[in-house]
Each structure stands twice: as C-alpha cells, then as structure tokens.
Amino acid sequence: MRQTGLHDGRATEPGEHEAPRRGLLLLMAVATGLSAAGNYIAQPLLDLISHDLRLGSLLAGLVVTASQAGYALGLLLLVPLGDVIDRRRLAVTLFLATAGFLGVSALAPSGPVLLAGTVLAALTSVGAQVVVAHAAALATAATRGRAVATVMSGVLLGGLLARTAAGGLSELGGWRTVYWVLAALMTGAAAVLHRRLPYLAVTADLRYPALLRSTLSLLREESVLRRRALLGALSFASYSVQLTALTFLLAGAPFRWAAPAIGLFGLVGAVGILSMTFAARLSDSGHAQHVAGAATALLLTGWLLLLAGERSLVWLAVGVVALNIGQQAVLNSSQTILFALDAEARNRINSAFATSLFVGGAIGSALASVVWAAAGWPGACALGAALATGAVTVWAWDRARPAHRPHISP
Incomplete structure (x- = not known):
C-alpha cells in the first residue's frame, strides 16, 4: 500500500x-x-x-x-x-x-x-x-x-x-x-x-471489520507501539493522579478554595503545553528517546515537588508545571516515533496509542480517588511517583530494545 x-x-x-x-x-x-x-x-x-x-x-x-x-x-x-x-x-x-x-x-x-x-x-x-x-x-x-x-x-x-x-x-x-x-x-x-x-x-x-482487526493487532504485533503505549499509559496515569488529587487538596485545609479558583489554578499547566515546541524540535533532531527519558525523570521529580506543596502554593505550582512539561514531552516524543513507523497506518497507530493513553488516565484518576480517601495528599503523591517510576522503567526497557518496522495486518 x-x-x-x-x-x-x-x-x-x-x-x-x-x-x-x-x-x-x-x-x-x-x-x-x-x-x-x-x-x-x-x-x-x-x-x-x-x-x-x-x-x-x-x-x-x-x-x-x-x-x-x-x-x-x-x-x-x-x-x-x-x-x-x-x-x-x-x-x-x-x-x-x-x-x-x-x-x-x-x-x-x-x-x-x-x-x-x-x-x-x-x-x-x-x-x-x-x-x-x-x-x-x-x-x-x-x-x-x-x-x-x-x-x-x-x-x-x-x-x-x-x-x-x-x-x-x-x-x-x-x-x-x-x-x-x-x-x-x-x-x-x-x-x-x-x-x-x-x-x-x-x-x-480495507473493509471496516478488517480495519478494526488490524488496529487491535498492532499492539500485539508491533513491539515499538506496545512499549510506547505502555509508557504513555503510565505517564498519563501519573499525570491524572495530580488532576484528581489536586482538586481535593485545594478544596480542603489550608487552602479552602472555591471551584472557580481551582479551575483557574489548573491553567498553570498551560506552561507545560507551551514547552511542547522545544521538546518537538529535539525530537525532530533525532533525540526523541532522550526527550522521553528526561520527561519521565521530570515526572518523578514533579511528584517530589508536589509533596512539598501540601502547604506551599509555590511548590505546588512548580510541581504542576514540572508534571505538565514532563507529560507533554512524553506524548510528543512518542507520537514523533510512532507516526514515522508507517505512513499508511498512522490513524490506526494513533488509535491504539491514544486508547492506551486514555485507559491509563482513567485508571490513574480512579486510583487517586481511592488512595486519597485512605492516605490523603502524601498517599496520592506516593501513587503518582510509583506510576512515574514505572514510566521511567518502561523508557529504559524501550531504549534497550532495537526498533522494528511495524507488521501491519491487512
């Protein structure tokens, strides 16, 4: 094709x-x-x-x-x-x-x-x-x-x-x-x-049933996509823990913010989005793996900063920015690698990757609610750091493996 x-x-x-x-x-x-x-x-x-x-x-x-x-x-x-x-x-x-x-x-x-x-x-x-x-x-x-x-x-x-x-x-x-x-x-x-x-x-x-079968088979047959999907799921799960737990934290003592103020604080994350172009330039220069490695390390560092932000708005803001930069860099570097695999299967590749990302985010949000009820902000930070550690581990595993051409099922 x-x-x-x-x-x-x-x-x-x-x-x-x-x-x-x-x-x-x-x-x-x-x-x-x-x-x-x-x-x-x-x-x-x-x-x-x-x-x-x-x-x-x-x-x-x-x-x-x-x-x-x-x-x-x-x-x-x-x-x-x-x-x-x-x-x-x-x-x-x-x-x-x-x-x-x-x-x-x-x-x-x-x-x-x-x-x-x-x-x-x-x-x-x-x-x-x-x-x-x-x-x-x-x-x-x-x-x-x-x-x-x-x-x-x-x-x-x-x-x-x-x-x-x-x-x-x-x-x-x-x-x-x-x-x-x-x-x-x-x-x-x-x-x-x-x-x-x-x-x-x-x-x-491809007829529609074959198209769907091909999409589902990508994760099974293509090792690069499989590892990148797992990396994306773990990183987005870690990021989603912050999105959920941060609302609980700011609504309670010592902050006691109203919903509109909490929503505005979330815009701090826009700094991470603005950093995507810089990460993308590095990825385009052949450094996508290094970008992903630095990004997962930044995710883990961000959770240490957020732990210190339980009673400090400054550390909280710095931690949120770190997590946003890390997550967006993981996302962009992964898409740069995946979109280069096969020009005729980009939408199927994106479907498999984005679905994995979405599932990871949903799991992270659900776990955050459970952990918050049991252990509060320190527990949420531990959960987020554990998921970020998983992302670092998957990145190291991915870097150690050779890249392969995809096996797109007809």
Missing part, C-alpha cells in the same frame, strides 16, 4: 511535499481545541444542569462518565477510518456531527436525552485526533514532531480552557448557551477545515 498526496494539483509521495505553513497548523490547532473542549464543558455545569433537568446527583455525574465512554469508543471505532477515507472529508464530517450532537444536548428536555447527546458528541469529537494524524502526514520527517506538537497543543489547551470558558458563558446565558456557542464554533471550524485543509489521497483498501 502507498499513500499519495495532492498539493496545488500536483501528486506527491510522502516526504516529498513541503512542510505545512505555520498558519495552517495554528488553524488546525484551534479546530482540535474546539473539538476537545466539548468533552469538558459539562464539568463546571453539573449543578446547573441538575437543577434545570431535575436530575439526581448520580445521573448528573453520569454526564461526565458518558463523555469519557463516548470518546473511548470513538478512538477505537472512528479514528482508524482515517487510513482508508480522505482525512479532510472524515474530519469535516466528524466536526459537523459533533456540532449537531451538541445541539441535541442544548435542546435536551431530560437527563436521558442529554446523556445520549453527550455520548454521541464525545464519540465524534475524535475528529481532533484525525486532524492530528493529518498534520503528521502533511509534515516532512524533519518537521513532523513540531507539526504534531502545534496541533496537539490545541487539543490540550482546549481541555484546559473549556472549564473556565463554560463557567463564564453559563453566567451570561445559562448552561444551554455553552452548548449552543460551541456547536456554532464547531460548525464554523468544519467549514474552514473543508476550505483550508490540504487533500491527501489514500490507497489503503
């Missing part, structure tokens, strides 16, 4: 086209950020939704769970399609579908309808991952890490900023306004992507 592209009417082979312009990458980053935001806007709105739709606390909490479940399904079921369908058309279709399902949620007269709209919007929000893979395909080998980092920064910033923006919009017009505004922005993003996103033809010829 071979993948070809068309640029200004001229067919090109992978690696022959010019690197995408920075303006296009920033446009793609904004689009992916909007898509990712839909999975987080409900979190600060749960109380308003619960009162308006007369939901119990359990059903209201299921809105967040429904979003996570829908996104996981989308990673497995929809992202691989980018290897057999024009990614531009697939991304635009998914963005429009997400806008429509956000509209369903905005009009929801009851909890079940809201849950259905939430699951479906999360399912199609993986259009962001399709755009990330498209950025990797558009870039040359020498710029792929930076291209992916730029677009992925949109995904990560979208998740960080969504909660704050949703809270502000709900103050102006209620919780339904948040969904309507995002639906309108997603529709606009789809139109712009349709107009600006370059076309890349695909020649892979």
